Amino acid sequence: MYLEITFFSKKGFVFSLEATISLILFVLLLIALPTHQNSSLKELLILQQENDLLRVWSAKESSPQEMLMDTKLLFGETGELWINETQLNKAKSEKNSIASEGIILDNSLVENKIRLIVYYN
Amino acid sequence: MNIINKLKQHPNSWTKFLAGNGSRKPKLFAWTYFKHINSKGIIFSLDAGISFSITLVTVLLFATFLAQTASSTQNEIKNFELEEKAILIADSLVKNYDENNSLLGTCILDIEKKRIRTNEISFSNLINLKPISFGEIYVESITVKTNSFQKTFQIEEKVSNDCISVRRFALIEGEKGIIEVKTCTLK
Numbered sequence: 001m002y003l004e005i006t007f008f009s010k011k012g013f014v015f016s017l018e019a020t021i022s023l024i025l026f027v028l029l030l031i032a033l034p035t036h037q038n039s040s041l042k043e044l045l046i047l048q049q050e051n052d053l054l055r056v057w058s059a060k061e062s063s064p065q066e067m068l069m070d071t072k073l074l075f076g077e078t079g080e081l082w083i084n085e086t087q088l089n090k091a092k093s094e095k096n097s098i099a100s101e102g103i104i105l106d107n108s109l110v111e112n113k114i115r116l117i118v119y120y121n
Numbered sequence: 122m123n124i125i126n127k128l129k130q131h132p133n134s135w136t137k138f139l140a141g142n143g144s145r146k147p148k149l150f151a152w153t154y155f156k157h158i159n160s161k162g163i164i165f166s167l168d169a170g171i172s173f174s175i176t177l178v179t180v181l182l183f184a185t186f187l188a189q190t191a192s193s194t195q196n197e198i199k200n201f202e203l204e205e206k207a208i209l210i211a212d213s214l215v216k217n218y219d220e221n222n223s224l225l226g227t228c229i230l231d232i233e234k235k236r237i238r239t240n241e242i243s244f245s246n247l248i249n250l251k252p253i254s255f256g257e258i259y260v261e262s263i264t265v266k267t268n269s270f271q272k273t274f275q276i277e278e279k280v281s282n283d284c285i286s287v288r289r290f291a292l293i294e295g296e297k298g299i300i301e302v303k304t305c306t307l308k
Contacts, residue, residue: 018172025176029183034190039197041204045287048212052290055240060292070297074290 042120043098049074050100050116057114058104064088067114075118082115094119199308203285206258207304211287214263214302215240223249224260224276241292242300252277257307267298281305 053070056062062070064081068088071079080091099117106112210224217226218237227246229238244265253260261284264273284305291300
């Protein structure tokens, strides 16, 4: 008994085989837990909608104000429009963003660089 | 005096109990004390019991978590399928031309250039809308919205609370507008 007491008074701790097996099993179960992956096609849809705007603006000439109205109509406050490196509006910033860019020629064949940035969660 | 003798003198000493209180012949041997080991049955120590309980609780928690994950994944797959079909139909609507079913394409066909004018929709093409379904998923309605007009084309009238709307931007009869495809599932 004295020897046992002497043994337990030493620094450190004793780990039984059962406890070790339990701990290993617990750790393995924690590792094996499936991680949640949120799958959505939101990015694809935003990209398609940005492409729609660029396609329509190239088919029908639009003023910057009209372009801004169209952007707000489709994306609300989350869409940001840049024309020739000039920012026309400030969008509500979110965690993620998708940007599309295109060059549209006007009636006098002047190039206009259009950039659309859409923020989303 | 050695340590064993010290322990023997203690009133509650087990060595005293085994050694027979200092007598020459011990009253009780260790084999007698632990003889039940040879009998049938199992020995279950306290730490083994606790360990077993912890393992069981962990397995229970894991099983519960798996069941919840399976349930949420099933819902996610269902929503993903619905979203996929809605996006697919909406994209086909504004990018293709189909004379048999306008739901698969309502764009203007440029015969001279022999090509489809994507994102340019003819209102007259929208009259030939026929129902289309992918299993339990179907297109309920299409809404066309511009500054001058708004019209909803009801394609199927089924009762479902699980619907999704996809909005696309297009030129509708030369006017900028939104075309909204509402897709539902019966599941």
